[in-house]
Every structure is written in C-alpha cells, then in structure tokens.
Amino acid sequence: MNIIYKRSFISVYSSMMYRMNTTIIETHDLVLLVDPGYLPSEIQALRHHIDEIRDSRPLYLLFTHSDFDHIAGYGAFTDAITIAGQAFAEQTDQEQAIRDVQLYDDEAYLDRPYELLYPPVDYVIREEGQTLHIGNTQLTFYIAHGHNPDGILTVVEPLGLLIAGDYASDIEFPFVYYSFPEYRETLNTMQRLVAGGSVRVMIPGHGSVTEKQAEMERRVKASLAYLDLAEAEAVSGSRQPFERFVERQGYRYSLSLTRRHENNIKLLRE
Ligand SMILES: [Zn+2]
8 A cells, every 4th residue: 555645644545456545534532544445455554553553542434435445444443433424324235335345356356354344334424514523623524425325525624634535536537326416416515615715635535635725626627527528428429528538637547437437428328
C-alpha cells in the first residue's frame, strides 16, 4: 500500500488494487479508519499500524458504501465501532454483498486470514446532516446515493476533511450502478459543501487527494458533464462526446472505462 497523503492528523493509503483509498484519521479523541484496504497483506499492515498508534483511543470504522472493495477488510476490524448509512445497514442484500467479495477473491485466488463478514453497523446514518460528536471531533454525514444505493459523504471537523466515497475521482468518471438522478443529487450536495469553503481536503474513494478548492470544483463539474453526455448518448446513440470527454480528462485506464460507460448507457436505456 502506498501512502499518498500525510498531514498531522490524516493519512491516506492507496491500495495496489483499484487505487482504492483507505484513510486513517487520528485525533485526541479517536482513531477513525475509512474503507479498510483491499488486499490481505495491506489489511494486515493496516491492522498492525492501528494497533501501534491507538493507545486507549476508541477505534471507529466508517464505510462509505457497500461495494465489495470497500467492505472486504471488515473481518480484520471486528473490534471497531462501525459507522455507515441506513441503507447500508438495513436495505442492502448482505449475502449478495459478501458473495461479490467472494467472487473477486476466487477470481484472483485470494486467501484472507479472517472470515468474510458483512459489517454490522453500530452507528447508523439516518438523516441528511446528521452529526456525531466524539470529544472535539465532529463528523457530519450526507446521503450519497447514485453510484450505488447506500453511500454517504462525511465531513470531519475541525480538520475540514470531505470523505467522498466513490464520487469526484480524478481517475474515473461516474460509475452509475444505481441511479442517475440520485447521482446528480449527491454531486449537488458536494458542490454545496465545496462552495461553502470549509472543505480543505477532499479524499475520493479512488485516485488522488486534493487540497485545492478549484480542483474539487473541477471534479464535481466534470462528473456532472459526464452525466449530461451519457444521458445525451442514451438518446442519440453517438459515442463521440464520450470519446472527446475521456481524451480531455486524460484517464489512464481507458479500456476498463469504456466498459463502465457502456454499462452506464445500458442503465439509462432501461
Ligand atoms: Zn470503490
């Protein structure tokens, strides 16, 4: 796992798989782990690191959403106090979510030294803007559906940190597994949060961390532009705007992205 961002209270680790980000936030009050790794060796290293730094602080574990790569590490952190959205806790098909992890593990012949479990949720996010105070650390949550049906955004204060889940990445356009309108709503929420000026660091689920407000705005706008062009293509059938978009954005992993785009168009036509 590469460390891609380090400040006094925040460390972000990037997995060798999918460039998935794991965040560790350390304050006086807590250690907060977000989306704990993917490969077994990475998860083991995170576990060691957490045990070394934790002291007597409580360990919180936040899930941005239930996609297989984000929940695969849970079994190594069953002692943590878990946080996730209401849909994650109560609506998502837990067996199916774990089968997805198993499927990818089997394809890669991955052995995990812990049981695959769907995370039980101790602290459930039920309302837009719900807050959780732990000492002087404040977490505020926002519903973030669209990519999938059970995501949340989290703002951590006083650090000014926005944990974006699988939104506003610089290496991928929106993967819409669930709903275009709800995806748009999530982007609008992000736009509002960023425009408010209190977001100093934005951490996407995949790709690079940014401290620049202009870059945060650019990513949200690019995502909105993508939704527009996908909706237009679903009607017109013309792939050209998408190809120009991919070229302008300079995405690196273009073969897999084309397949994702085709899935998005399929969802729109249904
Ligand atoms: Zn993801």
